[in-house]
Amino acid sequence: METLDVSDGFDVHEYRHGLKLHRQDGESMYLVNRADFACPACERPFDRLFVSSAREVTFANPPDAPFCLVRTPDRLLLLTH
Numbered sequence: 382m383e384t385l386d387v388s389d390g391f392d393v394h395e396y397r398h399g400l401k402l403h404r405q406d407g408e409s410m411y412l413v414n415r416a417d418f419a420c421p422a423c424e425r426p427f428d429r430l431f432v433s434s435a436r437e438v439t440f441a442n443p444p445d446a447p448f449c450l451v452r453t454p455d456r457l458l459l460l461t462h
Contacts, residue, residue, distance in 0.1 A: 382426065384419040390453045393432060400430065409433040420460045422449035427460040 385396065393400065399416020412430045420427045428446070434456050444461045451458040 382417055382419045384424055385421045385458075387421045387451055387453050387458070391432070391451075391456050391458060403429070408435040409438070420449050420451075420462070421458075422451050422460070423462075425462060427462050429461045431459040431461075433457050 385391065393410065393412070396416075396418060399414065399418055400412040401415050402410060403413050404411040410432050412432070414427050414430060417426045419425060427449070438457065444459070447462045449460045449462070451460065
């Protein structure tokens with residue numbers, strides 16, 4: 382199982398072969414993990430990935446599953462399990 386590499390930032394294009402875009406707007410995207418990538422925080426497989434370059438993010442409906450947060454210099458990643 383391949384773990385998302387965030388040691389030098391995060392480039393979603395490196396993982397496009399296994400992530401399906403579910404929704405995207407100006408600064409954020411929501412993806413589904415179809416390749417069993419592992420979470421960079423806990424190294425377990427994750428279900429969905431939210432990526433945002435926005436400075437502030439508000440969730441109207443927070444995840445109802447366990448989740449991890451990972452911060453890179455220019456992005457926030459929220460991974461649900």
